[in-house]
Amino acid sequence: MIDSPPRDFGFGPDEEMLRDLARKFLDESLPVEKLRVLVAEDHDSVYERHELPRWDEAMWKKIVELGWSGLAVPEEAGGVGFKRVGIVGLVEEAGRHALPSPLVATLNATYVLDETEGASDWLARVAQGTTASLAMTNAEGSWEPSEGGVSAREEGGDLVLDGTAYFVQDAFKAEVLVVAAHCGGDRALCVVPTSSAGITLVPDRIHDLTRDQATIRFEGVRVAKENVVSRDAVGALERAWPSVLVTVAADLVGCAEWQLQTTVQYAKDRKQFDRPIGFFQAVKHPLVNAMLDIDRARSLVYNAACTIDYGDRDEALKAARMAKSAASDAGAFISDRSVQLHGGIGFTWECDVHIFFKRSMHNQALYGDGIYQRSKLAETMIGEI
Amino acid sequence: MSSPNLTAEQIAFQERARAWLEANPAPETDLELPLSPLELATREQVEYYRDWQRRCYEAGLVGADISESYGGHGHSGCQSIANREMSRAGAPFLLNTVGLSMMIPAVLAHGTEEQKRRFVPKALSGEEIWCQGFSEPGAGSDMANQQTMAVRRDDEWVVNGHKVWTSFAQFAKHMILIARTSREHKYDGLSFFLCPVEGHPGVTIKPLVKMTGELGFNEVFFEDCVIDDSLRLDDVGKGWTVAMTVLTHERGAAEGAGGGISSVHPIERLIALARSSMRNGRRASDDPVTRDAIVQQAIAHEGLRQNARRARVPALNDHPMRLRMQQGVLATELEQSCARLGVDIAGARSTLYKHDAAAPENGYWPLAYMNSYGFTISGGSNEIQRNILGERILGMPKSK
Ligand SMILES: Cc1cc2nc3c(=O)[nH]c(=O)nc-3n(C[C@H](O)[C@H](O)[C@H](O)COP(=O)(O)OP(=O)(O)OC[C@H]3O[C@@H](n4cnc5c(N)ncnc54)[C@H](O)[C@@H]3O)c2cc1C
Numbered sequence: 001m002i003d004s005p006p007r008d009f010g011f012g013p014d015e016e017m018l019r020d021l022a023r024k025f026l027d028e029s030l031p032v033e034k035l036r037v038l039v040a041e042d043h044d045s046v047y048e049r050h051e052l053p054r055w056d057e058a059m060w061k062k063i064v065e066l067g068w069s070g071l072a073v074p075e076e077a078g079g080v081g082f083k084r085v086g087i088v089g090l091v092e093e094a095g096r097h098a099l100p101s102p103l104v105a106t107l108n109a110t111y112v113l114d115e116t117e118g119a120s121d122w123l124a125r126v127a128q129g130t131t132a133s134l135a136m137t138n139a140e141g142s143w144e145p146s147e148g149g150v151s152a153r154e155e156g157g158d159l160v161l162d163g164t165a166y167f168v169q170d171a172f173k174a175e176v177l178v179v180a181a182h183c184g185g186d187r188a189l190c191v192v193p194t195s196s197a198g199i200t201l202v203p204d205r206i207h208d209l210t211r212d213q214a215t216i217r218f219e220g221v222r223v224a225k226e227n228v229v230s231r232d233a234v235g236a237l238e239r240a241w242p243s244v245l246v247t248v249a250a251d252l253v254g255c256a257e258w259q260l261q262t263t264v265q266y267a268k269d270r271k272q273f274d275r276p277i278g279f280f281q282a283v284k285h286p287l288v289n290a291m292l293d294i295d296r297a298r299s300l301v302y303n304a305a306c307t308i309d310y311g312d313r314d315e316a317l318k319a320a321r322m323a324k325s326a327a328s329d330a331g332a333f334i335s336d337r338s339v340q341l342h343g344g345i346g347f348t349w350e351c352d353v354h355i356f357f358k359r360s361m362h363n364q365a366l367y368g369d370g371i372y373q374r375s376k377l378a379e380t381m382i383g384e385i
Numbered sequence: 386m387s388s389p390n391l392t393a394e395q396i397a398f399q400e401r402a403r404a405w406l407e408a409n410p411a412p413e414t415d416l417e418l419p420l421s422p423l424e425l426a427t428r429e430q431v432e433y434y435r436d437w438q439r440r441c442y443e444a445g446l447v448g449a450d451i452s453e454s455y456g457g458h459g460h461s462g463c464q465s466i467a468n469r470e471m472s473r474a475g476a477p478f479l480l481n482t483v484g485l486s487m488m489i490p491a492v493l494a495h496g497t498e499e500q501k502r503r504f505v506p507k508a509l510s511g512e513e514i515w516c517q518g519f520s521e522p523g524a525g526s527d528m529a530n531q532q533t534m535a536v537r538r539d540d541e542w543v544v545n546g547h548k549v550w551t552s553f554a555q556f557a558k559h560m561i562l563i564a565r566t567s568r569e570h571k572y573d574g575l576s577f578f579l580c581p582v583e584g585h586p587g588v589t590i591k592p593l594v595k596m597t598g599e600l601g602f603n604e605v606f607f608e609d610c611v612i613d614d615s616l617r618l619d620d621v622g623k624g625w626t627v628a629m630t631v632l633t634h635e636r637g638a639a640e641g642a643g644g645g646i647s648s649v650h651p652i653e654r655l656i657a658l659a660r661s662s663m664r665n666g667r668r669a670s671d672d673p674v675t676r677d678a679i680v681q682q683a684i685a686h687e688g689l690r691q692n693a694r695r696a697r698v699p700a701l702n703d704h705p706m707r708l709r710m711q712q713g714v715l716a717t718e719l720e721q722s723c724a725r726l727g728v729d730i731a732g733a734r735s736t737l738y739k740h741d742a743a744a745p746e747n748g749y750w751p752l753a754y755m756n757s758y759g760f761t762i763s764g765g766s767n768e769i770q771r772n773i774l775g776e777r778i779l780g781m782p783k784s785k
Contacts, residue, residue: 008390008698016700264779278781281772287779288771292711296688299708302701303691322684371677374684378676381683382656385671 009306015086022093025066029059030097032352039100039209040355046209052172053209055100060173069103070127072110072243077123084243084305088250092301095254098359100210102173105133107247109178111240112189116230122176122191132191133174134244135165135216136237143368145180145187145237150218152181152188157225159188161198161218169366171201171214179218180233187233190223197221208362209355239313242320245367246304249320249327252363253301256294256331259338259356263287266342277341286337293330300326318380325373331360332370390697391466398449398463399470405444406474411437420752422482423552423759426600431514431556434480438511446471447479448509451489456506483553484508484515488561490634492579495619495627504559504579516557516582518548518605519628526769528563529571529625533607535564535578542566542578542617544587544610550763554590554603558583561631563624575624579616587611597755635764651723652683658745659730669730678726685719707778714770721757728754 030038038054045051063069071087073079087107094103109132113119126132138149150163161181168177171194179190194201198221204213230236264287267278277283304319311319335357339346346353368376391399414433419425425434441447446467451457471479479485489508492500507513524530533546544564554560560580567574582588587610595601619627656679659670669675689712695701696708727750728735735751737744761767775781 007694009694009701011698011700019700264781267781276782278775278779279784281768281784284775284779284781284784285768285771287781288774291707291774291779292715295692295708295711296685296715298701299691299695300684300688302695302698303687319687322687325680326684326688374677374680375673377680377683378673381652381680382659382670382676385673385676 005306005310009302010083010085010309011089011302011306015083015089018082018086019089019093021066022068022090023096025062026093026097026099029062030056030099032097035098035100035210035355036352039098040349040352043349050203050205052203052212053100053206055173060101063101063103064129069106069129069131070110072107072114073123073127074114077114077120077127079123079127084246084308085302088246088301088305091247091250092254092257092298095251095256095359095363096258098210098255098258098356102131102133102170104247104251105170105174106131108169108240108244109134109174109176111243111247112178112236113191113229115236115239116189116232118226119191119229121226122229125176130176131170131174132176132178133169133171134180135168135171135177136180136233137165137167139164139166141167143372145234145241148180148182148187150179150181152183152190152223154183155222159183159190159223159225159228161190161192161221161223163218165216165218167204168214168216170211171216172203172212177216180237183231186231188228189230189233189236191227191229192221192223206362208358210359211362242304242308242313242316245320245324245373246301246308248363248366249297249301249304249323252327252331252360253294253298255356255360255363256290256297256327256334259334259353259360260287260290260294262353262356263290263334263338263341270343283341287341290330290334290337293326293333297323297326297330314380318377321373321377324368325370325377328364328370328373331364335360392462394460395462395466398445398460399466402444402446402467402470403474405446406470406476409440409444411477418477420756421759422478422480423601423763424599424756425480425553425556428556431480434477435511435514437477438480441471441476441479442510447485448505451493451505451509455493455501456509479511481508481511481514483517483557483561484513486634487517487631488515488559488579491561491577491618491627491631494630495577495623497615499615500579500618513558514553514556516551516553516560517631518551518554518560518562518580519631520550521547522549526766528628529575531563531565531575533562533564535566535576535612537566537614537621538611540614542612542614544578544580544607544612546607548605548607550593550602551590551605552602552763554582554605555592555600560605561618563628566621566624570622572625573622575628576621577618577624577627578612579618580610580612581616585610595756596758597752601759632765651720652679652686655679655682655723655727655730658727658750661745662730662732662734664730664732669732675730678729682719682723682726685715685722689715689719704778710770710774710778713764714767714774717757717760717767721754721761724750724754724757 070079071082075081110126113123136148138147150161150165152159152161174194177192179192180187198219200217202215206213267283268276270277300323304323307316307319338353345351416429445458448457449460449463449467453459489505492504535542535544560582562578562580565574566576587608589606590603592600592603662669664672692708731745731750734745739748772784776783
């Protein structure tokens, strides 16, 4: 521990500037009307023709130019080494705009690469704009770093991967996969271009319109030695885990704030019984409760990010699990109220709330929902059963 | 703890406060001490806390930001530091909560020079305790519906009426009193008085028994009680304005006007209880549902702390009052839900109350649970707080 964590979470002028810039950029380039056209205008494309959810690649190019995707790359590897507390500020904005992009997937993969000795070349490429995603989850959707569905064997100095990785986030947008593969008694961490021979991406048909997800088959995929970046994938994943959790939690919080503000606005505009429905306490009080939940989650997110930046590792994992639990639950509650309080229109495809509802629901489950985080927290706070 | 944003004065103050609190722990006592000021029951308890407040006052921890002409210490921006340090040290609460957090702000904002000099110093030292006479049988949340009448007679006012739920009246020297001086206007017909109560003719104080079985608050009857006009605060008809000054300070004072409510960390306390309670043949601490419930409380507890921390970072607050106005609701409901969970975990033993020798922690859990409603009702109920949050922060139309 360097110093006790700063009272202001370390959220200083640089972090504020990036956050405000991101808010402005996204307000301008992805207002909700544009998001709707992008991801939800053509209902049949998703639900009949099973096309991949759409995203704006030109906008992503600008985001790469702005340097967001490489923010977590440390300075030694040619990145900016931005503090987590600044990154969560940015990701909150991405969540608030339901940005379809490989931003979160790439950040999460970066945190894991940054916990290895051998990934500096790959980190440098991420800093240049290479997109990445973690392939570490088995068919049961276990979020435990020690469980996975891909194995590796040695062959002439290389590793050869076989098996299947499930629930890979934004796989179709990722240029490389960061794969955790069973290898003897260890787990090896490999960086593999998505286009490698022997890799097949099968899209999952998910409800969220703002990302893609895939099941990825590995059949005799050769990984050169220099791309095996660690023999202790479990350790790297465990060390990176607080960052992964807090990043998804920040996306949830941003998304939830959009849902709150949009529903509050509707409660002011929509009149029934000669009054705006926000007059009625059955409408007003739940929205206040949603605000309380969102604010708690947001405070816990900044605390967790700050603890990652300045605190000790066990504390960081605890803080991040608290943040993810609170954010998942806050997201679930405002999602529920956002549909219900919009009435019939809220139940339609035409109304924007479903876009955020689905992104939130996906994020709630991702890397463990509130119940999951709490059962892990209980192990450290109360003891193993 | 680094505090980059403090002034030199504040840093020096903080160091002095911390050092004093370390060197001067609360005196040992055999008295059974209450959970909060609202549970004060005996004279002995009152004297214990009066003594503690006086020490804190003399050490500069009370009245830190108040001008020296009114008995304060003349600092700026130091009282909140003092409050934080007292909480941190787990110091006893300050006895004169109504005096400190309601009367003084009201008198400083609305009072005459004479009123300030007469009332502020003795409230700071704890010599004179204050009570608050706002609520009536028909005027609770709708506080402007006052029926207590004050009628002018030359340089005096004659008061008749009935106040209820008046905490501290049995120990108080004075009352901040709101009364009706005109039936013509609901809000503009109210006036505000600094009313003597102790031994004052025409004032009768009767104790009310709380649901816990303990004494606590009172009802106060006014029968031709005479008050001098010099004890009127601000103009005739300005009572509502003064009351609003009082209420904005009241809620804010709930956190940190004084010491920790309990020196034991509430979550540690729940975990300890779960380890020592059996449930369905195993320790409650091994029951997954109980574990989840405890961790939920822990997250809420941590959330409250981190909210307080974030409230002081302007860049992380889109609306300056949004977090500040939530803390009262969150703190009181956290206390309630923690206590309720304690009752659940204690199981059959939660039926045992204060005077049963086998009661876990002397019946703390059912007592704390029942008492917690005092905080979710008083000072503007949490339903009213939610109205305010929905209206002032989220901008929804008024429910009134
Ligand atoms: C422990 C304790 C100490 C107290 N000490 C003092 C004191 O020292 N001095 C003093 O003057 N008063 C004191 N009070 C009184 C307190 O301020 C009132 O009890 C409180 O304002 C509620 O008023 P009421 O009891 O008349 O309830 P009511 O106003 O009748 O409310 C009953 C219920 O209806 C709800 N309700 C009312 N109006 C609305 C609305 N518009 N929207 C939604 N819900 C609504 C309330 O939230 C509550 O749940 C104390 C109360 C308690 C419990």
